[in-house]
Amino acid sequence: MTQRRLVGIDLGIASAHTVRVLDEGGRQVCRRRCEPSVESLTVIEQVALAGAVAGTRLEVVIEPTGPAWLPVAVFFTARGHTVFRVSSARAADLRRFLSRHAKSNGIDADTLARLPLVDPDGVRPLRLPGAEQAALDRRVRACDRLTQTASEHKVRIKDLVRQVMPMTPLTGELGKADLAVLARWADPRALLKAGPARLTAVITTASHHHQGADRAQQWLAAARAAVDLYRDHPAVAFTDLAAEVATEVRLLAAIEAELAVHAAAREDAYRWADPGQLARSLPGLATVGGPVLATVIGDAARFPTGAHFKSYLGLAPRASETGNTDRKGQPMSKAGSRLARAALVRAADHARKQDPQLARIYYTQMVERGSGHLKALCVVAARLAERAWTVMRRRMPYVICDTDGTPVTPTEAKTVIAEQWTVPTSVRARRRSTKPTTTKAGKAPQRVLTGHARSDARNADKRGDLPHQRSSNQPTYTVKPAGILTTDPR
Structure with missing residues (x-):
C-alpha cells in the first residue's frame, strides 16, 4: 500500500505560513508554521516525513498568493517532492463545502491538503520554467x-x-x-x-x-x-x-x-525560448503576441489536447446542462491567464483578415449565428488557441490554408476572404451596439385627461364606445406644442 503525505500551506504575505500535513486517509499528521527560509522549510519536510516509509514524496499544495508561492515551490521541487499550484477559486469552493461558516488560516491549509484527495484529476504538478522561459x-x-x-x-x-x-x-x-x-x-x-x-x-x-x-x-x-x-x-x-x-x-x-x-x-x-519563432508564425500574433503565447504555453506537451489549452486560457464556454436541456451560447469562463486571453482576442481581429478558415468562422458567427463583433472574435480566438497548441506541440510553423485545406499564399488568402467571407456592411451595422448618428423622432406625448374630460373618457370606456361612436357634441382633445391638453368644443 502506497503511503502519502499531503502538505497544505496557506501562504502569508507579511506573516508566517500555516502548514497542515495529512496522510493518505485524510487524517491530520501535524500542524506547523514556517517562514520562507531553508531552515524553516527543512523542519516542515522532516516533520511531514516522520513515520513514513523510505522514499515517500511529499505532495505540497499551495495557492498563487502574490510572490510568496515561488520560494516554497522552488524548495520542495528541488528536493524531489511534487508541488501543486491550484487556483484560489477552486480552493475557496472546497473550503465553503468543508467549513461553510468559518474561515481561518488553519482551515485554508487543511482545505488545500485535501484537494488531491477530493479532486485527483483536477490538480496537475507544477513545472517550474527553465532559465530562458523564466x-x-x-x-x-x-x-x-x-x-x-x-x-x-x-x-x-x-x-x-x-x-x-x-x-x-x-x-x-x-x-x-x-x-x-x-x-x-x-x-x-x-x-x-x-x-x-x-x-x-x-x-x-x-x-x-x-x-x-x-x-x-x-x-x-x-x-x-x-x-x-x-x-x-x-x-x-x-x-x-x-x-x-x-x-x-x-x-x-x-x-x-x-x-x-x-x-x-x-x-x-x-529568441532563446522559441528559436524557430513558431508562435509568431500564427496569423495575428506578431511582435507582442508571439512572446506572450510562448511564455504562457511553455511546454505544450503538458496539455493533452488543444481543447485543454483553450480551457486553461478561459476561452472555453461555460456548460449549462440539465435533463434534456443543453443551453448553448454560454459566456466563456475567463478562468485563465488574462494576458494570454487578451493577446489572442486582439490577434483574432487580424487573423480573420489573413486566414480564410478563421474568416469563415467569423463570418458564420456574424451572419448566421447573430453574434456581435466581440463575441465572434472570442470564438475565433478560441480556435486560434487550439491551433497555437498544435503548432507548438508539433514544432512546425503555421500554414495558411483555404477552407478546403489547400495551402494558399497571403495574397490568395486575402482574395478568398474578400470574395467569400466578408461580412456585409448591413449585417455589421445591425450587429453594432453604438447608436446611429441620425436623430429619430421621439414618441408622441401621452394624453393626460383631467376634469370633465377624464369622466367622459371613463364613461365611454365603460360603455365600450369606440372613438368614432361617440356623440358629435363631445369635446375633442388637442395637444399644444408645449404638451398642454385643452378642449376644443365643436
Whole structure:
C-alpha cells in the first residue's frame, strides 16, 4: 500500500505560513508554521516525513498568493517532492463545502491538503520554467504592466486637457507632436502667446514633418475657445492644470523609455525560448503576441489536447446542462491567464483578415449565428488557441490554408476572404451596439385627461364606445406644442 503525505500551506504575505500535513486517509499528521527560509522549510519536510516509509514524496499544495508561492515551490521541487499550484477559486469552493461558516488560516491549509484527495484529476504538478522561459516570462509581464501604466497616463492627459480646453483637439491617438505641445504650453494663455509660427515649428520637428500648420491652427483654436469661455474665472486654475499635464507628460516619457528597454530584452529572451519563432508564425500574433503565447504555453506537451489549452486560457464556454436541456451560447469562463486571453482576442481581429478558415468562422458567427463583433472574435480566438497548441506541440510553423485545406499564399488568402467571407456592411451595422448618428423622432406625448374630460373618457370606456361612436357634441382633445391638453368644443 502506497503511503502519502499531503502538505497544505496557506501562504502569508507579511506573516508566517500555516502548514497542515495529512496522510493518505485524510487524517491530520501535524500542524506547523514556517517562514520562507531553508531552515524553516527543512523542519516542515522532516516533520511531514516522520513515520513514513523510505522514499515517500511529499505532495505540497499551495495557492498563487502574490510572490510568496515561488520560494516554497522552488524548495520542495528541488528536493524531489511534487508541488501543486491550484487556483484560489477552486480552493475557496472546497473550503465553503468543508467549513461553510468559518474561515481561518488553519482551515485554508487543511482545505488545500485535501484537494488531491477530493479532486485527483483536477490538480496537475507544477513545472517550474527553465532559465530562458523564466526570463521571457518576467520581460513579458514587465512590458504588459508598463503598457497598461502608459495607457492610464494617456487617458489622464486627455482628461486634463479636456478640462483646460473643452474644445480639445485630442480626439484620436496621442502623438509625439501633441506631447511636445503639452510639455511646453498646456496653459491655453501661454499657447496663444507662443504664436502660430513657433507652435508650427515645434509640431513639425516633433512629428518629423508629418504635421504642421494645420495641427497648429487646431491647437490655437482650442486655446482661444477656452480663454473665451473661462475668461478669468477663479474656479479654473490654468497654471496648476498645466503643471499637472506637464508632470503626466514627463511620467509618460519615462515609462515609454523603460518599456523600450524591456521590449528589447523581451525580444532577446524570446529568441532563446522559441528559436524557430513558431508562435509568431500564427496569423495575428506578431511582435507582442508571439512572446506572450510562448511564455504562457511553455511546454505544450503538458496539455493533452488543444481543447485543454483553450480551457486553461478561459476561452472555453461555460456548460449549462440539465435533463434534456443543453443551453448553448454560454459566456466563456475567463478562468485563465488574462494576458494570454487578451493577446489572442486582439490577434483574432487580424487573423480573420489573413486566414480564410478563421474568416469563415467569423463570418458564420456574424451572419448566421447573430453574434456581435466581440463575441465572434472570442470564438475565433478560441480556435486560434487550439491551433497555437498544435503548432507548438508539433514544432512546425503555421500554414495558411483555404477552407478546403489547400495551402494558399497571403495574397490568395486575402482574395478568398474578400470574395467569400466578408461580412456585409448591413449585417455589421445591425450587429453594432453604438447608436446611429441620425436623430429619430421621439414618441408622441401621452394624453393626460383631467376634469370633465377624464369622466367622459371613463364613461365611454365603460360603455365600450369606440372613438368614432361617440356623440358629435363631445369635446375633442388637442395637444399644444408645449404638451398642454385643452378642449376644443365643436
